[in-house]
Amino acid sequence: MKNHKKKYIEEAVMKGIMFLCVFLVLAFVVTIIWTIFAKGLKSISWEMVSSVPGPDFNTRDDGGFLNAIVGSILVVVPSTVIAVLVSVPVVFYITLYRRRTDKLSYVARLAYDVLYGIPSIVYGAFAFAVMVYVGMRASLLGGIIVTTLLMIPMLIRSGDEIAKTIPDEIGEAAYSLGATKYETMKVILRQAFPGMITATLLALGRAIGDAAGVMFTAGFSDAIPKTLSQPVATLPLAIFNWVTMPAPFPDRAYAAALVLSVIVLLLSIGGRLISNHFSKNNL
Amino acid sequence: MDDTNEVSLVVKDLSLSIEKRPILKDINLTIPNNKITCIVGPSGCGKSTLLKTFNRLIDEVDGVEHSGKIMIAGRDILASKGPDLIELRRHIGLVPQKPCPLPMSIYENVAYGCRIHGLCRNRKELNGMVENYLGEVGLWDEVKDRLHSPAGKLSIGQQQRLCLARSLAVRPDFILADEATSALDPVSSKTVEDLFVKLKEKYTIIMVTHTLRQAFRIADYAVFIYLGEVIETGEAKQVFNDPKEELTRKYLAGVFS
Numbered sequence: 164m165k166n167h168k169k170k171y172i173e174e175a176v177m178k179g180i181m182f183l184c185v186f187l188v189l190a191f192v193v194t195i196i197w198t199i200f201a202k203g204l205k206s207i208s209w210e211m212v213s214s215v216p217g218p219d220f221n222t223r224d225d226g227g228f229l230n231a232i233v234g235s236i237l238v239v240v241p242s243t244v245i246a247v248l249v250s251v252p253v254v255f256y257i258t259l260y261r262r263r264t265d266k267l268s269y270v271a272r273l274a275y276d277v278l279y280g281i282p283s284i285v286y287g288a289f290a291f292a293v294m295v296y297v298g299m300r301a302s303l304l305g306g307i308i309v310t311t312l313l314m315i316p317m318l319i320r321s322g323d324e325i326a327k328t329i330p331d332e333i334g335e336a337a338y339s340l341g342a343t344k345y346e347t348m349k350v351i352l353r354q355a356f357p358g359m360i361t362a363t364l365l366a367l368g369r370a371i372g373d374a375a376g377v378m379f380t381a382g383f384s385d386a387i388p389k390t391l392s393q394p395v396a397t398l399p400l401a402i403f404n405w406v407t408m409p410a411p412f413p414d415r416a417y418a419a420a421l422v423l424s425v426i427v428l429l430l431s432i433g434g435r436l437i438s439n440h441f442s443k444n445n446l
Numbered sequence: 447m448d449d450t451n452e453v454s455l456v457v458k459d460l461s462l463s464i465e466k467r468p469i470l471k472d473i474n475l476t477i478p479n480n481k482i483t484c485i486v487g488p489s490g491c492g493k494s495t496l497l498k499t500f501n502r503l504i505d506e507v508d509g510v511e512h513s514g515k516i517m518i519a520g521r522d523i524l525a526s527k528g529p530d531l532i533e534l535r536r537h538i539g540l541v542p543q544k545p546c547p548l549p550m551s552i553y554e555n556v557a558y559g560c561r562i563h564g565l566c567r568n569r570k571e572l573n574g575m576v577e578n579y580l581g582e583v584g585l586w587d588e589v590k591d592r593l594h595s596p597a598g599k600l601s602i603g604q605q606q607r608l609c610l611a612r613s614l615a616v617r618p619d620f621i622l623a624d625e626a627t628s629a630l631d632p633v634s635s636k637t638v639e640d641l642f643v644k645l646k647e648k649y650t651i652i653m654v655t656h657t658l659r660q661a662f663r664i665a666d667y668a669v670f671i672y673l674g675e676v677i678e679t680g681e682a683k684q685v686f687n688d689p690k691e692e693l694t695r696k697y698l699a700g701v702f703s
Contacts (some may be wrong), residue, residue, distance in 0.1 A: 262508050332546035335503055336609070340559040340616055341536035350558075354549040 198422070203421025206414035212422060216385040224411065228419055233387050235394040235423070238306040239371045244306070246314035247363055253315075254322035255348045260336070267428035272323065278316035286312050291379035304391040306381025313376050314366045321362035325355050357438040362432030368427045374399035397422040454479050455500065455620065455650070457514040460524075462492075462499060465509035468529050469495050471674045474515070477620075477667070482642055482651045484682065485664035486658060488703050492674040495652040499524075500652065501538040502531060518619075536563060539613030539649075541626040543603035547597030548612075548677075552589050555597045555608055556580060559616035579615045583607040583641055603634025610641065614649075622647065623653040627660065639664055658698065662686055670694045 210227050217225030254270070261268040290309040299305060329351050337347040352359075370376075374397070383404070384395030398419050405416035457475040461468065469492045477483050485493045498504040500516060502523060516523040518537070526534050536559070548555050556576045559565070566572040576593070580586040585607045589600070597608055606626065613621060624640065627635040642651050643664055653662050661668060665682035670691075678685055678694045689695045696702060 232535075264508050266581060328545065332542055332544060333548065335506070335540070336542065336546050336548060336612075337558075338503060338506070339501055339535055339538070339540035339622075340562070340612065341532045341534075342562055346562050350548050350550075 166203045199417065199420050199424050202414075202417035203424075205417075206411075207418040207421055208351070210234055211415065211418050215387060219277055226307075228396070228398075228401055228415065228422075229386055230387050231396040231398045231401040231419060232422060234303075234381070235371055235398045235426075237303055237395060238310050238377060238381060238386065238397055239367060241307050242310035242314055242370060243363060243367050245311045246318050246360075246366070249311075250315055250318035250322055250351075251359070253319050255351075258323065258326040259344055259351070264441065272300050275316045275323075279320050281316075282375065283309075283313050283373045284378075287376045290376075294380065299393065301380055301382030301394050302392045303381065303388045303395040306377045306395055307391075309376045309380045310370050310373070313373060314370050317366040317369065318362060321365070322355075322359060323363065325358035326351070328358070357441040360441070361434050361438045364430045368430050371430075372399055372423060372427060374403045378403075398426075415428050454518075454625065455652075456515075456517045458517065460496075460499070460512065460514035460516060462504070462510065462512040463494060464495075464507060466511075469511075470499070473676050475669060475676060475679060477652055479644055479650050479652060480648075482646050482653060482664050483667040483669060484661040485654045485669045485671060486656075486661050486697075487671035488644045488697065489656070491671045493671055494624050497624050497652065497654050500620070500622055501535050501540055502526065503540070505551050506653035507617045536616045536621060537618050538620045539610075539616065539618035541606065541613060541621060541623040542611050543625045544608050544629050545602055547600070547608055549603050551594045552580075552600065552608060553593040555612050556615050559612060563616060565616070575615060579611040580608075582614060582645075583611045584637065585611060594653065601634075603604065603630050603637060606630055606634065606638055607641070608636070614645075619650060621649050623651065624656055625656055628656060635660075658686075670697065672697070 177395070204280040208224075208227070210224070212227055212232060213229055214227045215230045216228065253275075257268045257271050263405055286309050290305060290312070294301070333351060333354055334347050337350045342350070350439045361362040377397050377400060379401070381394045381397055383400055386393075388395045402416045402423070405412040405419070407413075455475075455477040457473050457477075460470055460473040462470040473496065473633065481533060482575060485496060487493050494505060498507075499512065500523065504510055504512075512524060514524070518534070521530070521534075523534055527670065546627040548558055550558070555577055556579055557566075557572050560575055566575055577586055577590075580589060588604060597605065600608060606629075610621075610626075619643075627638050630638065643652065645651065646666070653661075653665075661682070665686075668678075668680065668682040669676060670678045670685060670689075670693075672693055678689060678691045680690075686698065689698060
């Protein structure tokens with residue numbers, strides 16, 4: 164009886180600690196969103212999100228930060244496409260064509276784990292060194308390259324985890340019908356599709372919010388770039404630049420933070436909806 | 447491989463190890479055509495490994511080494527590579543232990559094999575083929591109005607029959623069934639069993655089963671394996687009613703399982 168009482172207390176205490184942790188995380192999310200929305204909504208205006216900075220942007224409300232919004236999208240969308248195109252073959256090669264115990268798979272997994280752990284500022288510094296070496300200026304292309312490098316390990320890592328959750332029987336079923344590994348890969352890809360969408364949008368969300376990587380490589384510009392070799396403004400860098408500057412810049416920083424948060428929230432919700440749709444239909 | 451089912455499967459001196467651990471030892475067998483051959487034996491005796499060796503799915507397991515031959519129509523399965531291996535797998539269908547529809551619609555599951563092998567010339571032929579094989583497993587009437595809904599929405603028993611239809615659609619000579627009814631309810635299990643009995647007219651069926659009663663009911667030919675060795679083979683009636691080997695007798699009597 165005494166032993167049961169001890170177990171009951173243990174259960175109650177652990178449950179309490181877990182609930183507290185959940186509460187803390189929720190409180191943290193709500194506080195961040197509340198701060199960004201409260202401060203951002205106060206200062207945001209239609210002009211801010213629909214026009215590029217005017218000639219008197221530094222002294223008064225003249226124009227907005229459309230350059231940074233469009234710039235972020237111009238950097239992140241091509242990066243996502245390239246990163247997915249590179250990561251999916253890597254995931255399938257190491258999971259389907261190589262055995263789990265294979266040395267190349269082991270080294271590849273170790274390599275992307277290391278890459279995953281490298282802070283984005285280091286990617287930025289590396290890319291900057293390469294750019295100086297080849298005589299390239301901070302530009303949209305530089306931003307795309309570094310953001311792609313940042314996303315690839317994230318996508319490979321989640322892709323590898325998703326591949327592990329696909330039942331072996333699906334591969335066996337395709338093989339036993341005489342499918343090649345490539346044909347089998349296409350079948351497995353269908354099963355992995357919802358997971359891959361979620362993983363891609365999560366990686367995209369992280370990449371679009373990263374300032375360190377694009378700091379030296381994409382530069383900053385008041386104009387929307389017309390070519391790949393022109394510098395480009397991004398939302399995180401705009402926030403970084405403005406938040407410590409005198410008024411009216413901090414307000415603009417919060418407005419930019421609001422726009423960035425809304426983009427990331429929309430991506431997360433969209434990803435979840437797409438993923439649910441495909442999971443529900445098992446296609 | 448010819449399209450008539452005159453091919454037989456002969457296993458010669460097959461030994462197989464996984465990561466140096468012997469699983470199958472010196473197996474010699476001849477699987478008769480158009481019969482149901484049941485491979486029986488206690489858990490872990492190598493039944494499923496033997497079955498997976500027949501269509502070389504065992505290749506996907508790490509550390510497999512094998513010697514000996516498995517001959518079909520004069521060709522050695524174990525020596526097959528590249529296009530030969532793909533062709534070989536087409537001729538040996540598999541019904542898995544757990545029903546596993548491909549992540550696509552009912553229609554596409556059956557059509558998949560035909561598509562990858564280019565067996566149908568046009569959509570009309572493909573539609574006819576899907577109807578034919580779904581009919582062959584008794585599923586057509588149940589699913590004809592929802593052919594394009596996801597296969598995963600079917601009941602487990604229906605999914606297993608779909609897996610069978612999918613295997614038949616690539617026109618195999620052999621059907622391998624790895625405890626194909628163990629995940630099913632008794633009614634579905636009986637349906638699948640009856641299907642196998644019907645299908646043996648056209649195909650050679652090799653079935654691994656853990657259920658001795660099922661083997662008694664449907665086997666024409668039986669193979670008893672114990673610790674990776676073939677202990678006894680022969681006509682099912684003889685093996686089950688009058689076994690020659692002491693080990694078989696003990697297994698059938700339930701001394702070990």
